[in-house]
Amino acid sequence: MASAAEQLAANLNLGVLSKATELKKRIWFTLAALIVYRIGTYVPVPGVDAAVMADILRQHGGSILGMFDMFTGGALGRMTVFALNIMPYISASIIIQLMSAAVPTLEALKKEGESGRKKLNQYTRYLTVLIAVFQAYGIAVGLEQMQGSFGPAVYDAGLFFRLSCVVTLVGGTMFLMWLGEQITARGVGNGISLIIFAGIVANLPSALVATLELGRTGALSPVFIIAFLLIALAVIAFVVFMERAQRRIPIQYPKRQVGNRMFGGENTHLPLKLNTAGVIPPIFASSLLLLPATFAGFAAADPTADSWLLRVANALAHGQPLYMALYVALIVFFAFFYTAVVFNPTETADNLKKHGGFVPGIRPGQATADYLDRVLTRLTGVGAIYLCIVCLLPEILISQYGVPFYFGGTSLLIIVSVTMDTVAQVQSHLFAHQYEGLIRKARMGGGRGGTPRIR
Numbered sequence: 001m002a003s004a005a006e007q008l009a010a011n012l013n014l015g016v017l018s019k020a021t022e023l024k025k026r027i028w029f030t031l032a033a034l035i036v037y038r039i040g041t042y043v044p045v046p047g048v049d050a051a052v053m054a055d056i057l058r059q060h061g062g063s064i065l066g067m068f069d070m071f072t073g074g075a076l077g078r079m080t081v082f083a084l085n086i087m088p089y090i091s092a093s094i095i096i097q098l099m100s101a102a103v104p105t106l107e108a109l110k111k112e113g114e115s116g117r118k119k120l121n122q123y124t125r126y127l128t129v130l131i132a133v134f135q136a137y138g139i140a141v142g143l144e145q146m147q148g149s150f151g152p153a154v155y156d157a158g159l160f161f162r163l164s165c166v167v168t169l170v171g172g173t174m175f176l177m178w179l180g181e182q183i184t185a186r187g188v189g190n191g192i193s194l195i196i197f198a199g200i201v202a203n204l205p206s207a208l209v210a211t212l213e214l215g216r217t218g219a220l221s222p223v224f225i226i227a228f229l230l231i232a233l234a235v236i237a238f239v240v241f242m243e244r245a246q247r248r249i250p251i252q253y254p255k256r257q258v259g260n261r262m263f264g265g266e267n268t269h270l271p272l273k274l275n276t277a278g279v280i281p282p283i284f285a286s287s288l289l290l291l292p293a294t295f296a297g298f299a300a301a302d303p304t305a306d307s308w309l310l311r312v313a314n315a316l317a318h319g320q321p322l323y324m325a326l327y328v329a330l331i332v333f334f335a336f337f338y339t340a341v342v343f344n345p346t347e348t349a350d351n352l353k354k355h356g357g358f359v360p361g362i363r364p365g366q367a368t369a370d371y372l373d374r375v376l377t378r379l380t381g382v383g384a385i386y387l388c389i390v391c392l393l394p395e396i397l398i399s400q401y402g403v404p405f406y407f408g409g410t411s412l413l414i415i416v417s418v419t420m421d422t423v424a425q426v427q428s429h430l431f432a433h434q435y436e437g438l439i440r441k442a443r444m445g446g447g448r449g450g451t452p453r454i455r
Helices: 002-040 050-059 064-071 087-102 104-110 114-145 159-186 191-217 222-244 280-300 307-315 321-342 345-354 366-401 409-444
Strands: 246-252 255-258 261-264 267-273
Touching: 002 159, 002 191, 002 409, 064 191, 087 104, 087 114, 087 159, 087 280, 087 321, 104 114, 114 159, 159 191, 191 222, 191 409, 222 366, 222 409, 246 366, 267 366, 280 321, 280 366, 280 409, 321 366, 345 366, 366 409
Parallel strands: none
Antiparallel strands: 246 267, 255 261
């Protein structure tokens, strides 16, 4: 008996160890993929003067270019192969999701399950290529018009430069899209979110050092820097608290008798997050604002540009009323839209009714669906207000108090949310390993005569 127990324990330890090794491999693969991404942000686009680009970004650090450079992890400022980053893919995802709710053909694909999802993903990739080509060509044309303190940004402007720039930038975006899918499948966390996360985190240390240097030289008062850091910590704590907040809907299952045994009678709950949409609304809103703003900004750089392009570029600058109003409107829209995409009250109510569950005091079926929809609408309204507060904070700091770098409420939201999501996935892997160990133990101990069965 003692030897059998020892053998059982040894097998369980080997099983847990092998599963832990698998988790380690996933973590190392994720880190290696992110290192590859960071190396790519230093591979320059042929024909572009990096010193001129850095000078232009210094002059427009608080503009749309500065925000785009934050999302790309500095790749735009260095004009590297990853200058477009993963933003064309995000924009394509927005368009496909919107069309899935409006076009019957795409809506039917969405309901087909795994095969339909694969087709929608393929359409998203094709649309990503089109958007990336459009944005890359706009960047190539804009680069030819840019002038810095050290001269023009492009050594030899012309058709060959535009073609090589488009091919390079589109290739970089498609590689990042593939890399993000590999991280999701073989690593830990959502690959696309982690790529954006890595780009933002890479810029924060240098931005913080630059702010402290301004304090050392006297350009910023120490009191302002301390207050700034306290605000950053308060925003982080606020984001963590709001991301963990949820409304728990009580669910009851009636008792039923099968033979001489009684089953059911369980009390559980349905958790509804305050911010069901997560970090998607700010990212989607930023992506959509970058499309017209980037085009107008590059076109306005031309001395012969029309006056209305100049007005559009100025109106969409950080801190301007039109930009902030559009930002808030897009955040609120995508908060409700994405919540409707990821949570269907009618389907949830039908599943509860099918399994005998009900909300106390609410009739099963349509009444339950209406109740869940009403609760979710109120939660999403509060969550949208929370997202707007966090995302508008940097705009106020830049326009009113002259913060020297883009203190991203959006970036902090992304960092905290992605970190929490990745940690949750790591914990789910660990819990799954523990459950597998318990199931294996139960199976091994279920042999005849109490003798453990080794499978």
